[in-house]
Amino acid sequence: MRAKFLFFGLIIALSFFSCQKDDVTSEPNLIIKFKFDPNQVRLNNLGQPSTIPSGNAAQTPNFNSISAHYFELAPNAYTQLGQGTVLYHAPETMAGGDNAIDFDQSKIVAEDEVFLSIPLSQVTQGSYEWVRVSLSYQNFDVSIRNAGNDYTGTFASFVGFNTYLSTHNIGNNSFPVNGNRAQGYWAFALNDFPFATSGQAPAGSTTVPNPLATTSPIPAGSCVVTGKFPNNLVINGSETKDVVVTLSLSINNSIEWTEVNADGKYEPSAGENIVDMGLRGLIPSFSK
Template sequence: MNYLSQNKLIILLFLVKIGVFSSCQTKVEETNPSESRAKIRFEFDFDPNQQRLNNLAQPIGIAAGNAAQTPTFNSMSVHYIEFAPSAFTQLGEGEILYKNEEVNSSKNGFNTAIDFSKAIVSPKGTVFLEVPIKDIAVGKYEWIRASVAYQNLSIKYDLNNIQVGSENINLPNQEGTIAGFIGYNTRIEDFTVKNKTISVNDDKKQGFWAFETTISIPQYNYTANEVTTGQSAGTTVVNPLAATSPVPAGSCVITGSFSTPLTITGKETNDITVVLSFSIQDSFEWKDTNSNGKWDINVGSQVTEQVIDMGLRGLEVKLK
């Protein structure tokens, strides 16, 4: 092969490589120009002034013999979100937009459990989920069902009868952090309450909680950071559609209505933000054995006033 032929071959191979490379770089996916690229974006809000409701969405006060407080919510996780067209839409027959991963379980009367390791935990005012509008069925939606799986909140309490040396002292108006699992059944491996991480490696039924508190008594050079766990007796699950569209016992599927019905056309060009606004008014409730209106923990006798309820007290759905 002469010199000229060699050059032609080199140039030809070079052009082939360029052609292959260019074809890989310039491939364009076909799209439907009429298909919406907009998204539904979900945020949480925790409203201390939103009305306090019972399971049937009726206004309710605090039960006799109990006390309650409005906590500060740090974060939350839901494991299920569904749009429902009407009050007669049964659970699961609406438009299911999100479902947290689940695992097989044989505990607490269920066959599955929420996989907490896959949960999306979010504070208020932050987008925690986006769903393309093109994936949502065209139609008008009046209701949302959101199944709450986890909540992290700060509460006030009194710590009494602490033995330090030869003295017993009280520490009123302390602040601690509660991590509460209020889904129907949750597979929990490790989780952090505030600063401390604890291992569970088990499936826990609705109402399992862990409480972290830091005790500091500078005058005695005493500091302790402890985590205790417990189980609440029940959880309020607000459902204004109980008569027409009930939810299973033991679930935490909270139902709320859109402030204005949401119509999906499939041709939306702008994102829509859906705010799930939960009532946290007096949502942490306990048996007030000494009628002082405070959650008391007696260190000396190792007795804590029983937590009765830490369920959310209503859901309003707002668009922005």
């Protein structure tokens, strides 16, 4: 009889423990996601609306994925780069001689996929007006013209300050580099035909919108895109739910080239060269 009571007592205790475990809630997180907006205003380096220069043409690509190197929350327009709350800094390497982003360790995500998740207890409490994110890699599809026919191909675009690449791939196409590549390096492959190539946009030609250029500049050659929350993001330590920050990036005519045939079509075989693949603006938002 005593053994039976002990058995039932154990069952009750385990049941109570199970209920208690189910009641435990996980800690809320700050979650970062990306959005690609083809209709968002197209900005220049100063964060002002821009047009396509005479002699150039552009198109809005179909984005597949993206990666970032750095993420920071800034309290106000006078917060200098690095003096806000830095929440992420991707791995770097000296394997190529100079310091560079280690692409093999980069996290690459699609739209609305979680790029970063940090417990809110690790985020400095405060009121944040601005977001700064250093973009490093883009993968997108574009239309190209050759001999009067239109084809679809995929670009791998490296817009970080410096990137170390071993061998990277686009589909079945391999691009062995084994070295550093400066901002503006790209590789391209047709989707349904055996053609692949790579190149380098001119130094300093990648657009990096920074509306705070006069009060909080960024280093030349970096890709620290800056955007303002519609309302300040306030972290006060009393949050009980996840805070989801969505970084909406303007891809409005974000790939730009020099025109040889003035038809608005990208024709590499005609000598039309890529001059800019920078994102064209950042609008951050959040939900609690």
